[in-house]
Amino acid sequence: MSKSLPKRSEDYSLWYNELVKRAGLAENSAVRGCMVIKPYGYAIWEKMQRTLDDMFKRTGHENAYFPLFVPKSLFEAEEKNAEGFAKECAVVTHYRLQTDPDRPGKLRVDPNAKLEEELIVRPTSEAIIWSTYKGWIQSYRDLPLLINQWANVVRWEMRTRLFLRTAEFLWQEGHTAHATEGEAVAETRQMLDVYAQFAEEWMALPVVKGVKTENERFAGAVDTYCIEGLMQDGKALQAGTSHFLGQNFAKAFDVQFQTKEGGLEHVWGTSWGVSTRLMGALVMAHSDDEGLVLPPKLAPIQVVIVPIYKTGQLEEVMERIRPMQMGLIARGISVKVDDRDTERPGFKFAEWELKGVPVRIAVGLRDLEAGTVEVARRDTKEKMTLPLADIVNSVDQLLADIQQNIYQRALRFRETHTTRVESYEEFKQVLDTTAGFVLAHYDGTSETEERIKEETKATIRCLALNEPDEDGVCMLTGKPSVRRAYFARAY
Amino acid sequence: MSKSLPKRSEDYSLWYNELVKRAGLAENSAVRGCMVIKPYGYAIWEKMQRTLDDMFKRTGHENAYFPLFVPKSLFEAEEKNAEGFAKECAVVTHYRLQTDPDRPGKLRVDPNAKLEEELIVRPTSEAIIWSTYKGWIQSYRDLPLLINQWANVVRWEMRTRLFLRTAEFLWQEGHTAHATEGEAVAETRQMLDVYAQFAEEWMALPVVKGVKTENERFAGAVDTYCIEGLMQDGKALQAGTSHFLGQNFAKAFDVQFQTKEGGLEHVWGTSWGVSTRLMGALVMAHSDDEGLVLPPKLAPIQVVIVPIYKTGQLEEVMERIRPMQMGLIARGISVKVDDRDTERPGFKFAEWELKGVPVRIAVGLRDLEAGTVEVARRDTKEKMTLPLADIVNSVDQLLADIQQNIYQRALRFRETHTTRVESYEEFKQVLDTTAGFVLAHYDGTSETEERIKEETKATIRCLALNEPDEDGVCMLTGKPSVRRAYFARAY
Numbered sequence: 003m004s005k006s007l008p009k010r011s012e013d014y015s016l017w018y019n020e021l022v023k024r025a026g027l028a029e030n031s032a033v034r035g036c037m038v039i040k041p042y043g044y045a046i047w048e049k050m051q052r053t054l055d056d057m058f059k060r061t062g063h064e065n066a067y068f069p070l071f072v073p074k075s076l077f078e079a080e081e082k083n084a085e086g087f088a089k090e091c092a093v094v095t096h097y098r099l100q101t102d103p104d105r106p107g108k109l110r111v112d113p114n115a116k117l118e119e120e121l122i123v124r125p126t127s128e129a130i131i132w133s134t135y136k137g138w139i140q141s142y143r144d145l146p147l148l149i150n151q152w153a154n155v156v157r158w159e160m161r162t163r164l165f166l167r168t169a170e171f172l173w174q175e176g177h178t179a180h181a182t183e184g185e186a187v188a189e190t191r192q193m194l195d196v197y198a199q200f201a202e203e204w205m206a207l208p209v210v211k212g213v214k215t216e217n218e219r220f221a222g223a224v225d226t227y228c229i230e231g232l233m234q235d236g237k238a239l240q241a242g243t244s245h246f247l248g249q250n251f252a253k254a255f256d257v258q259f260q261t262k263e264g265g266l267e268h269v270w271g272t273s274w275g276v277s278t279r280l281m282g283a284l285v286m287a288h289s290d291d292e293g294l295v296l297p298p299k300l301a302p303i304q305v306v307i308v309p310i311y312k313t314g315q316l317e318e319v320m321e322r323i324r325p326m327q328m329g330l331i332a333r334g335i336s337v338k339v340d341d342r343d344t345e346r347p348g349f350k351f352a353e354w355e356l357k358g359v360p361v362r363i364a365v366g367l368r369d370l371e372a373g374t375v376e377v378a379r380r381d382t383k384e385k386m387t388l389p390l391a392d393i394v395n396s397v398d399q400l401l402a403d404i405q406q407n408i409y410q411r412a413l414r415f416r417e418t419h420t421t422r423v424e425s426y427e428e429f430k431q432v433l434d435t436t437a438g439f440v441l442a443h444y445d446g447t448s449e450t451e452e453r454i455k456e457e458t459k460a461t462i463r464c465l466a467l468n469e470p471d472e473d474g475v476c477m478l479t480g481k482p483s484v485r486r487a488y489f490a491r492a493y
Numbered sequence: 494m495s496k497s498l499p500k501r502s503e504d505y506s507l508w509y510n511e512l513v514k515r516a517g518l519a520e521n522s523a524v525r526g527c528m529v530i531k532p533y534g535y536a537i538w539e540k541m542q543r544t545l546d547d548m549f550k551r552t553g554h555e556n557a558y559f560p561l562f563v564p565k566s567l568f569e570a571e572e573k574n575a576e577g578f579a580k581e582c583a584v585v586t587h588y589r590l591q592t593d594p595d596r597p598g599k600l601r602v603d604p605n606a607k608l609e610e611e612l613i614v615r616p617t618s619e620a621i622i623w624s625t626y627k628g629w630i631q632s633y634r635d636l637p638l639l640i641n642q643w644a645n646v647v648r649w650e651m652r653t654r655l656f657l658r659t660a661e662f663l664w665q666e667g668h669t670a671h672a673t674e675g676e677a678v679a680e681t682r683q684m685l686d687v688y689a690q691f692a693e694e695w696m697a698l699p700v701v702k703g704v705k706t707e708n709e710r711f712a713g714a715v716d717t718y719c720i721e722g723l724m725q726d727g728k729a730l731q732a733g734t735s736h737f738l739g740q741n742f743a744k745a746f747d748v749q750f751q752t753k754e755g756g757l758e759h760v761w762g763t764s765w766g767v768s769t770r771l772m773g774a775l776v777m778a779h780s781d782d783e784g785l786v787l788p789p790k791l792a793p794i795q796v797v798i799v800p801i802y803k804t805g806q807l808e809e810v811m812e813r814i815r816p817m818q819m820g821l822i823a824r825g826i827s828v829k830v831d832d833r834d835t836e837r838p839g840f841k842f843a844e845w846e847l848k849g850v851p852v853r854i855a856v857g858l859r860d861l862e863a864g865t866v867e868v869a870r871r872d873t874k875e876k877m878t879l880p881l882a883d884i885v886n887s888v889d890q891l892l893a894d895i896q897q898n899i900y901q902r903a904l905r906f907r908e909t910h911t912t913r914v915e916s917y918e919e920f921k922q923v924l925d926t927t928a929g930f931v932l933a934h935y936d937g938t939s940e941t942e943e944r945i946k947e948e949t950k951a952t953i954r955c956l957a958l959n960e961p962d963e964d965g966v967c968m969l970t971g972k973p974s975v976r977r978a979y980f981a982r983a984y
Contacts, residue, residue, distance in 0.1 A: 029628075031559070031560045031621070031625065032560075032564055032567055032621065032624050032625075033560045033562045033563070033564060033612065033621070036560035036561070036562060037560075038557065038558070038559050038560070038625055039557055039558040040557055041555035041556065041557045041640065044555070044556050044557050044558055045555070045556070047558075048556065064532035064535070064536070065532065065535050065536070065539065066529065066530055066531055066532045066535050067529070067530040067535055067538075067663065068522070068529050069522045069523075069524045069527035069528075069529065069661055070527070070614075070645055070647065070661050071524045071527060071583075071661070072524070073523055073524060074590075074600060076523055077590075077600070078598070078599055078600045081598060084590075084600060088589070088590040088591065088592075088600055089589055089590070089591075090588070090589070091588065091589060091590050092562075092585045092587075092588055092612070093585060093586065093587040093588070093589075093590065093602050094583045094584060094585050094586075094614065095584065095585075095586045095587065095602065096583075096584040096586065097581070097582065097583055097584070097649040098579070098580055098581065098582060098584075098649065099565075099575075099579040099580070099582050099584065099613070100579065101579075107569070107572060108569055109565060109568070109569045109575060109579055111584050111586065111611055120602055121524065121583070122590070123561075123585065123614075130522070130523065130524070133523050134522065134523075134529050137520075143835075149532065153645075154561055154644075154645065156561065158588040158589065170560055170561050170562070172558065344634075
């Protein structure tokens with residue numbers, strides 16, 4: 003609280019890192035690339051989890067839990083998947099430590115406790131789960147199999163950033179098996195819709211739904227669908243993916259089922275996931291130079307009440323605050339009363355602004371005598387004097403307004419940062435000025451995509467599902483194109 | 494469903510393993526010692542989690558998340574803790590795989606990707622958490638620090654059993670820091686009470702609260718408190734532990750705070766945990782030769798409704814079932830209607846018995862005409878014909894009765910399997926006949942405790958908190974004793 007945050011306009015990246023730490027969301031740990039998720043950050047993640055979990059259950063999924071470790075021989079069974087993750091795997095090779103004979107009081111790996119087969123710490127769980135599904139699926143009656151898992155995974159990233167890219171992260175991974183290709187594709191699309199709904203209605207983050215190009219596809223998938231959000235620095239962020247796996251894993255792990263007609267076929271698979279990366283998206287989409295701006299639906303504390311008083315008055319003010327507090331709680335609103343006698347109101351205001359509490363109510367005896375309280379909304383910083391008598395309804399409405407407003411603000415930002423360009427020159431110019439999403443024609447080849455990436459650091463975020471067909475020519479090669487792609491520099 | 498379960502009286506151990514698998518709770522995985530928790534088992538665990546999490550929050554705790562990995566240098570900082578867990582640690586030594594030059598399509602550990610410092614997969618998180626607390630605690634204002642974590646941990650056990658002892662398991666671990674010894678001891682005892690309340694009121698498992706002897710103490714703790722339950726084979730099971738850590742970890746990780754008076758002192762710590770082991774306790778405490786018997790408060794499905802019909806009548810019966818189903822749901826009761834047209838009622842009855850659904854309602858047209866339904870309770874297998882008009886109230890009451898009844902049954906079992914003995918002969922005889930808890934005097938030394946363990950396989954489960962002082966003599970050495978200890982063979 004001692005010094006102000008770096009400004010977004012001066013150093014967006016530093017602003018983000020400092021904000022995440024100072025608001026109490028997360029910090030770096032003693033383990034390279036791994037973070038500690040602090041209580042306030044974890045409380046937001048818990049709200050995300052609870053909401054998503056309810057959505058998964060309403061769409062027929064059940065939770066289960068599979069091992070953290072994947073034996074190497076299973077890991078390598080689906081070749082593309084293995085190849086895609088091999089370079090960033092943490093590998094367990096031993097199962098015991100012993101006293102180090104050379105350094106008293108210290109431990110070393112026991113050379114006699116080497117595993118016969120190395121264990122991979124799961125970077126994703128397709129391999130271990132499909133090897134299990136082989137035992138669960140015999141007949142069409144066992145399908146569809148609709149399972150989700152909440153878990154930690156490890157990907158040994160070289161350059162890490164709190165929430166956005168960490169060696170260990172928390173996520174959910176859905177893994178489903180179906181009798182037909184059509185059902186599996188429908189499941190893939192359904193879960194993409196669930197993610198988009200969550201992003202827009204709960205995170206207040208507008209997203210583009212689309213499909214990845216081959217270059218950006220999940221290793222082992224036939225198609226990767228994604229939702230892409232836009233951050234305030236004009237960079238895109240992939241906020242969730244849903245993969246149609248075809249029969250790739252079913253074939254790699256020999257998962258076949260007896261059809262109604264008595265035949266034997268490989269099942270069709272999907273997998274889909276969102277992670278603690280969503281926390282990074284939430285921070286970067288809405289927050290400002292004073293601190294976090296949280297959508298009310300995900301804020302651990304929705305309203306903070308700060309008593310304003312002179313020495314000796316605290317008890318009297320607190321007594322007047324209590325009915326309001328109880329009224330808000332009864333309405334299902336989470337309230338914090340900051341009755342610390344060690345800090346001044348100005349300090350408290352700044353602290354709750356930093357933490358992104360959507361609504362702040364300041365209550366002093368003079369206001370109370372007039373039958374009013376002072377209400378400040380975090381998103382616009384607007385202050386209002388509102389009648390105490392109707393405060394619960396007012397706050398309830400205000401929270402709904404804030405949720406809407408920050409969504410609309412993010413949507414307007416995306417609209418003003420989505421540009422259609424007709425030439426490569428224009429493309430590069432937009433990237434270096436307004437940035438954001440750039441919709442451009444390209445010839446559909448990996449080579450062109452790769453060259454654009456090398457020259458501009460922009461990648462194809464997706465081929466948007468709602469983007470209409472439009473004849474055009476590739477901005478780079480002049481070859482024909484039938485639809486624009488969403489390009490952007492991205493996290 | 495094809496063959497019946499092994500009987501408890503014939504092979505308790507086989508009965509347990511088969512039941513866990515056939516009821517769909519868990520199964521062994523492709524990874525040595527690691528299990529897959531299946532959807533039905535996970536649904537019970539989720540209910541446990543939700544309940545415990547609420548209890549932790551009501552007692553002022555917040556959740557957070559700390560890294561899966563512990564660098565070896567941190568791991569070894571608290572010597573006793575390190576020594577206690579060193580022999581069962583999974584160790585990550587490399588962070589990359591590469592194509593095996595000798596075996597095309599296969600992978601091997603990349604010898605150039607060796608970690609400078611090995612990472613221990615957490616067997617418990619004191620080390621990583623206390624190294625973090627050093628940064629969080631400066632002043633008495635930062636205390637108490639009351640944090641809980643839901644996580645997976647790994648202990649490389651050589652002999653594993655589903656839920657009871659697995660290489661990886663899920664648990665929660667609370668880690669708190671306090672300004673005074675008194676506060677830390679009070680926290681340790683409070684969490685023991687929380688665990689006991691959960692075990693008794695939710696799991697319907699009566700437990701003995703006590704403190705462990707030095708031999709059985711958590712590595713690094715000053716005192717380990719525990720709750721001990723009794724299984725139907727007369728063996729005890731430790732269902733939760735709460736450790737008073739003194740200043741051991743604060744000293745090992747140099748966590749000091751400025752006192753109100755301006756001094757500098759090490760903080761006092763606690764840690765406490767329960768794990769998926771509770772699932773094993775739940776199964777072994779109540780279930781019978783037909784399958785699971787679940788306490789209604791933790792049953793994922795509390796009531797199953799089975800329509801009884803002749804060909805062509807299903808739709809009519811279902812239509813009559815719906816209002817009852819809706820009424821039960823409105824009362825907050827979880828209901829499953831088993832409308833499968835592919836299985837006969839007898840098959841369905843056996844399946845839901847195996848899965849331990851507390852109440853089964855069979856509904857046929859003839860009953861409906863008489864305004865009744867047939868209700869069967871899982872715990873006593875009693876069948877009743879009850880009026881349809883009042884069925885929601887009846888079922889609600891019945892669920893409460895079942896919860897009470899299985900608790901009382903387990904309590905009676907414990908009472909008839911708790912024996913006070915006066916001699917070592919008697920002690921050994923009881924262990925080999927009724928088994929259960931044996932209350933005996935011993936001289937309080939580790940040597941005597943160790944010798945008893947070697948000769949009888951019985952350990953001191955705890956020194957019970959409510960056991961009165963009583964002068965006596967050690968059954969083995971004849972030396973004086975002031976209180977009886979709880980002995981048992983144990984899981």
